[in-house]
Amino acid sequence: MDNLLFQRWRFRRSQITGFTLIELLVIISIIALxxxxxxxxxxxxxxxxxxxxxxQEVLQIRNQIEFGRTGNNTFNDLKGAATATAGKFVAYYGGFVNSGISVLVTDILNINNMTPANYSGVLSGTDACATRTYSLAAASNGLTIFTDNTATCALATKYAIYASYGPTVGSSGYYCLDSLGNSKTTTTGGIPNNPTVASTCQ
Known part of the structure; x- marks a missing residue:
């Protein structure tokens, strides 16, 4: 009789016993994985x-630039700055005459959580050209537009838009779209800084 009671007790006990420690550890490991x-x-x-x-923002910037294309295939919005390096947009944030481009570039900064920054020694007042040229978030390699300008205030005939995929200088990768219809995506490295070759996607 006692043996029968013990077996019944053991059976009931087996029905209510929870997970063992090893089983719990296995379950926790699976959940973590x-x-x-x-x-x-x-x-x-x-x-x-x-x-x-x-x-998409870069595509819209190109559309805005193309609206300013002239009959001889130059771009009214893309003039070389009076004292900046020929072929590179280097004027300060917010100085671009095309407000549509300014809004779009600000969107790119917001996407990457960047703050507008100037290149050192660039224009800080009114330049001699009819329009300003600029790049943004230089400290973070944010966005730069290169042209083939070689003379002060000359209209560009080619351009390339480079937008960084992130705020880390030299390692974030970028997307490039140029006036010839070329596009390029890189996953590492920073935006090129050679304006003599960067007016087309490199």
Whole structure:
């Protein structure tokens, strides 16, 4: 009788016993692994979405520039600055005559959480040209527009728009779109700084 009672007690006990410590550790490990995979996927998707938004902004900037194309295939909005390096936009943030471009470039800065910054020694007042030229977030390698200007206040005949994919100088990668219809995406490295060759995507 006692043996029968013991067996019944042991049976009931086996029905209500919870997970063992090893089983709990295995379950926790599986949950942690699944969480890391999901988080990695979300971060990747978030990065791809951000890069896609930057590409769209660059396309809109090109559209704004193309609206200023003249009959002899130069660009009214893209004139060489009076004292800046020929072939490179280096005037300060907000100085561009085309407000549509200014808004779009500000959007790129916001996407990358960047703050507008000037190149050292660039124009800080009114230049001698009818329009200003500029690049943004120089300290963060944010966005630069290169042209083939070789003379003061000359109209550009070619341009290339370079937009960084992130705020880290030299390692974020960038997207480039030029006036010849070329486009290029890199995943590493910073925006080129040689205006003599950068008026087309490199």
């Amino acid at each position: 699944l969480s890391s995979v999901i988080l990695a996927s979300l971060n990747s998707a978030r990065g791809q979405s951000k890069n896609a938004r930057i590409k």
